[in-house]
Amino acid sequence: MTDLPKSIDIHEEGPREGFQIEPGPISSADKIALIEALAETGLQHIQVCSFVNPKLVPRWADADAVAGGFRPKDGVHYTGLWFNGRGLERALAHRDRLSLYGSITTTASEAFTQKNLNRSHAENMVAQRKQAALHLSHGIEIRRISVQAAFGCNYQGDITPADVIRVLTDGFAIADEAGVKPAIISLADTMGWATPIRVERLLGEVRSRWPEQRLSLHLHDTRGLAVANAHAGLRMGVNRFDSTVGGLGGCPFAGQKGAAGNICTEELVLLCEEMGIATGVDLDALIEVGRMAERIVGHQLPSELIRAGSLDAFRRKAA
Amino acid sequence: MTDLPKSIDIHEEGPREGFQIEPGPISSADKIALIEALAETGLQHIQVCSFVNPKLVPRWADADAVAGGFRPKDGVHYTGLWFNGRGLERALAHRDRLSLYGSITTTASEAFTQKNLNRSHAENMVAQRKQAALHLSHGIEIRRISVQAAFGCNYQGDITPADVIRVLTDGFAIADEAGVKPAIISLADTMGWATPIRVERLLGEVRSRWPEQRLSLHLHDTRGLAVANAHAGLRMGVNRFDSTVGGLGGCPFAGQKGAAGNICTEELVLLCEEMGIATGVDLDALIEVGRMAERIVGHQLPSELIRAGSLDAFRRKAA
Numbered sequence: 001m002t003d004l005p006k007s008i009d010i011h012e013e014g015p016r017e018g019f020q021i022e023p024g025p026i027s028s029a030d031k032i033a034l035i036e037a038l039a040e041t042g043l044q045h046i047q048v049c050s051f052v053n054p055k056l057v058p059r060w061a062d063a064d065a066v067a068g069g070f071r072p073k074d075g076v077h078y079t080g081l082w083f084n085g086r087g088l089e090r091a092l093a094h095r096d097r098l099s100l101y102g103s104i105t106t107t108a109s110e111a112f113t114q115k116n117l118n119r120s121h122a123e124n125m126v127a128q129r130k131q132a133a134l135h136l137s138h139g140i141e142i143r144r145i146s147v148q149a150a151f152g153c154n155y156q157g158d159i160t161p162a163d164v165i166r167v168l169t170d171g172f173a174i175a176d177e178a179g180v181k182p183a184i185i186s187l188a189d190t191m192g193w194a195t196p197i198r199v200e201r202l203l204g205e206v207r208s209r210w211p212e213q214r215l216s217l218h219l220h221d222t223r224g225l226a227v228a229n230a231h232a233g234l235r236m237g238v239n240r241f242d243s244t245v246g247g248l249g250g251c252p253f254a255g256q257k258g259a260a261g262n263i264c265t266e267e268l269v270l271l272c273e274e275m276g277i278a279t280g281v282d283l284d285a286l287i288e289v290g291r292m293a294e295r296i297v298g299h300q301l302p303s304e305l306i307r308a309g310s311l312d313a314f315r316r317k318a319a
Numbered sequence: 320m321t322d323l324p325k326s327i328d329i330h331e332e333g334p335r336e337g338f339q340i341e342p343g344p345i346s347s348a349d350k351i352a353l354i355e356a357l358a359e360t361g362l363q364h365i366q367v368c369s370f371v372n373p374k375l376v377p378r379w380a381d382a383d384a385v386a387g388g389f390r391p392k393d394g395v396h397y398t399g400l401w402f403n404g405r406g407l408e409r410a411l412a413h414r415d416r417l418s419l420y421g422s423i424t425t426t427a428s429e430a431f432t433q434k435n436l437n438r439s440h441a442e443n444m445v446a447q448r449k450q451a452a453l454h455l456s457h458g459i460e461i462r463r464i465s466v467q468a469a470f471g472c473n474y475q476g477d478i479t480p481a482d483v484i485r486v487l488t489d490g491f492a493i494a495d496e497a498g499v500k501p502a503i504i505s506l507a508d509t510m511g512w513a514t515p516i517r518v519e520r521l522l523g524e525v526r527s528r529w530p531e532q533r534l535s536l537h538l539h540d541t542r543g544l545a546v547a548n549a550h551a552g553l554r555m556g557v558n559r560f561d562s563t564v565g566g567l568g569g570c571p572f573a574g575q576k577g578a579a580g581n582i583c584t585e586e587l588v589l590l591c592e593e594m595g596i597a598t599g600v601d602l603d604a605l606i607e608v609g610r611m612a613e614r615i616v617g618h619q620l621p622s623e624l625i626r627a628g629s630l631d632a633f634r635r636k637a638a
Contacts, residue, residue, distance in 0.1 A: 157637035195593040224586035224623040228547040267543035274514040304543040304579045318476035
């Protein structure tokens, strides 16, 4: 247990991840209301929107209205997501309100790279090299190297730590060429293949290879193991997590196969705070925001905690 | 990781726990169909019904029809639940089909003992002493000492390992008096207060005090941490778990507070099998039974895995 961090940074992605998949139209006002409520909980990093092609993701056709519409709170970092030059241009227009960071994004599964990006890994590395140059030309810091499908892939099967280290090495080569040193390695369990033992093995190998980089996990609860995987990550010293309030991001249609939500922010906060790991988040306030998210999307969200309530709420009643 | 067991025993409680809480009437035929399907998955312990007062639990008014109606499979142990002499009498009528085991049941929270049983802990110990004598008079082995609310209580707040050890000591005193040595200590997170660190601490202390007893966990997913708690338990050498297929046992009304389901059997199996811990269960077959349970209850169950499918299913496709 010696590697448990004293505190973690949570990067809340509920607005961005959640609203892109919801079937019902969600008003810009509701999106903004959720972002502003999240900022009041103590969360310091909130991803507010995705600057994507509205033909591909119609739910984010209002990205500019949302990015320009919320009332920023001091001390909170708001971020956006983009995948290409056109998206970056849109993000740059909100530079006064958004914290813009670049990343070099790799995928550990060749099959998924083809399926998702219609490119080979080698082709994607060319694209990432261009993207890195573009970021730097705009004075945007390249902070992260991230790996999609780092634990397994529905199209390729198991992914080994060697596969991940190979694509990370390619990512770091791009960073070296560009003269930058990304501080963070982010490992994404895109399709829900992680298990605690696989988290331990992969993080152990990555940490040995790049001991100076900070490790971050992006977990999905596709097969119900996300919280166990987060716990395994904490034990390996991970102190940065992406998550979504309420477990937003899941598929709202009962019985339909597909992406389950991300790890639930409030369940991650409960886990950490009860283990003495500071998150800076007021859990009861966050649970209220989870309930608000459920009202906005109009259907039940995966979070169990927003129904049960925090332990502290019961402790106060029992006292 | 040295304490990870090589294999675990799973006690499937889906039929009993699940059907007592469901709002819709579930036919005896459906209950029996689920029990028979579970027996085909490799599960070796299935709790099939509850011999309770039908005025209190109308959904188990057909306990005798179910206990007497399913087709037993060789090598599978079917059990029932009872709380008093009247229930035991009913269970005894099915002795040819059910494996009857007694337990001494304590509660670590005085407030919950009052609320749930309308007795003090001391009064409950008197009742448990009588119950133990009754079991032995019928030749029923007393196999377990169990502790309800072992990790915390909505009415009393935190429960310490010392609280648990105190009631366990009282339970073992009853066993000693009766001249029996229960082989299993079962710790129940009745109201969802367990966290991985609390599991480690409690199991560590209980194991030091009773090193010869086997440890068992009964976990609820009330606040989303059940799988993380199971993982912590495995690391402490726990090799016996209660669970329910699909996560049956939860409250089916969206947004209503109350008991979430038990830990999901198929997610527990996934966790174990992917860590090299044998369960004897065919996960793909079990996932099909989870989907069947969902059809029977007529609403979505908490299990993510019955929507996503096993990793092996994707491995076969990818190969």
